[in-house]
């Protein structure tokens with residue numbers, strides 16, 4: 001697949017919240033994200049970044065406009081179809097990693113692939129080891145998640161996001177909980193994934209250094225794109 005194909009296409013996206021009064025939180029935005037692009041989304045608190053990411057991730061389906069990922073029109077698909085699509089194509093990394101604390105790093109990473117149910121357990125385990133190795137977590141595989149450092153836990157969360165080999169990785173403040181050294185390590189990992197494997201990375205961040213490290217930054221203000 002060529003690098004200048006679009007992984008993501010957003011057209012005339014509008015979203016309302018109705019709590020307590022109806023207001024337009026996303027006011028009609030359109031953009032494309034290319035394969036292998038590392039994109040950051042920045043903007044003041046309340047500008048609509050997380051809301052946008054929820055729509056892009058297909059978790060929020062209550063919007064107007066259209067969303068295509070890898071050429072598939074996702075707007076209007078059923079929750080079941082979207083869940084399958086997400087599991088196969090989109091990886092998530094959050095500020096708080098939501099690992100299962102009593103499960104090992106390896107088990108945490110294997111879970112999304114077991115859930116997908118497309119491959120035998122031994123193959124999934126092998127891929128989980130590979131994924132953890134890629135994130136420099138060799139030797140930590142069998143430790144319980146709650147026995148790992150914050151930076152290690154976040155890298156386990158990234159390994160988990162990678163296990164199904166998603167075309168798109170989305171992060172909501174993925175380094176928000178890390179010190180600058182660990183944050184830089186995570187940025188480096190994302191950059192390499194984009195460059196080497198052509199994965200498309202989209203991260204909401206408050207961190208200007210993080211944004212400066214990405215290929216492209218979309219700045220949101222009041223539900224619109226202020227700068228791209």
Ligand SMILES: Nc1ncnc2c1ncn2[C@@H]1O[C@H](COP(=O)(O)OP(=O)(O)OP(=O)(O)O)[C@@H](O)[C@H]1O
Pocket residue numbers: 017018019025043044045046047048049050051052
């Ligand atoms: N579920 C909801 N119901 C009603 N209003 C909401 C809901 N979620 C968010 N909002 C409002 O929508 C606006 C955009 O919120 P959003 O979380 O997208 O902003 P953000 O740019 O991600 O902010 P931050 O940087 O603080 O995380 C805010 O005014 C917020 O109060």
